[in-house]
Amino acid sequence: MVSASVSVLAPATLTFASFSQYFHIHQLGEKNQTRIMSESPIIETISSVPGGHPFQSLDILRPASFDSSTVSRWVIFIHGGAWRDPNNTSKDGHPLLTSLLSTTTTTTSPPFGCASLNYRLSPDVTHPAHLDDCISALRLLHEQYGMQEYILVGHSAGATLAFQIAHALSPSQKGDLGTLKSLICTEGLYDLADLCTEYPDYTSFVESAFDSVRAASVASPVNLLEGVEKEGVEVVLVQSMEDELLSPWQTGLMEERLERRGWSVEVRGAAGKHDEVFVGPEVVEVAREVIEKVWS
Numbered sequence: 001m002v003s004a005s006v007s008v009l010a011p012a013t014l015t016f017a018s019f020s021q022y023f024h025i026h027q028l029g030e031k032n033q034t035r036i037m038s039e040s041p042i043i044e045t046i047s048s049v050p051g052g053h054p055f056q057s058l059d060i061l062r063p064a065s066f067d068s069s070t071v072s073r074w075v076i077f078i079h080g081g082a083w084r085d086p087n088n089t090s091k092d093g094h095p096l097l098t099s100l101l102s103t104t105t106t107t108t109s110p111p112f113g114c115a116s117l118n119y120r121l122s123p124d125v126t127h128p129a130h131l132d133d134c135i136s137a138l139r140l141l142h143e144q145y146g147m148q149e150y151i152l153v154g155h156s157a158g159a160t161l162a163f164q165i166a167h168a169l170s171p172s173q174k175g176d177l178g179t180l181k182s183l184i185c186t187e188g189l190y191d192l193a194d195l196c197t198e199y200p201d202y203t204s205f206v207e208s209a210f211d212s213v214r215a216a217s218v219a220s221p222v223n224l225l226e227g228v229e230k231e232g233v234e235v236v237l238v239q240s241m242e243d244e245l246l247s248p249w250q251t252g253l254m255e256e257r258l259e260r261r262g263w264s265v266e267v268r269g270a271a272g273k274h275d276e277v278f279v280g281p282e283v284v285e286v287a288r289e290v291i292e293k294v295w296s
């Protein structure tokens with residue numbers, strides 16, 4: 001087992017209980033890994049809205065020997081990019097999902113399907129279009145691929161979307177596309193009003209995606225926890241201290257809010273810049289741990 005920790009001092013303003021966990025860099029251990037697949041996965045891009053925009057689509061990754069049409073358990077990646085950056089796409093999730101497919105523990109059975117979502121971007125569309133596109137993809141996985149249980153992995157604005165999905169699909173809301181088992185969020189945006197206070201420059205992309213900071217605040221994960229099923233949902237917030245775009249403040253706010261509302265939440269550290277975290281080994285390890293916990 002390789003492990004390392006870095007001793008950086010926390011900014012004085014951050015006093016959350018588990019803040020010290022940010023400083024542990026978890027690296028993939030060699031124990032418990034059983035290679036089940038050595039080939040690269042087959043990646044298929046399918047439309048989630050008939051005749052829709054190219055970004056109303058999702059990638060399904062599967063080993064050649066694996067028939068995803070019969071899979072009830074899915075790991076679903078949602079990319080970031082401030083709701084607007086065309087350089088961030090479903091492809092962002094491929095390294096993580098490929099790693100998850102290629103290594104798993106012996107106790108992880110039966111296998112799970114892997115999907116990575118696209119959604120239309122701003123300024124072409126505004127909220128809730130990004131969310132609606134993600135839900136269309138989940139509906140397709142439920143109706144056509146047998147999805148009954150799912151884990152959402154969201155990065156940055158994709159983390160915002162993951163919590164918005166949890167809210168929109170909670171039993172008290174729109175309906176059931178299966179059971180959410182876990183939210184794994186990396187470098188997430190959770191309180192968009194606070195984000196604009198900390199980084200006034202980000203107001204432009206927030207307004208572009210939500211029309212106004214006020215509307216963005218209403219749709220922020222910190223304000224969407226009421227009425228969402230929290231029993232049996234594993235929440236892990238991953239944060240890198242090397243993120244050049246985002247301080248740990250958003251993650252700290254979300255951790256505090258989740259705990260206040262009675263959720264169990266774990267905060268984990270990772271290495272790397274904003275768009276390096278979701279391809280790093282820490283997220284693979286977190287996802288493998290979560291998969292083992294919820295599906296073994």
Ligand SMILES: Nc1ccccc1C(=O)C[C@H](N)C(=O)O
Binds near residue numbers: 080082156157202246
């Ligand atoms: N996800 C973020 C979170 C916070 C601040 C920026 C981003 C961005 O993604 C910036 C993106 N590269 C952009 O320029 O549109």
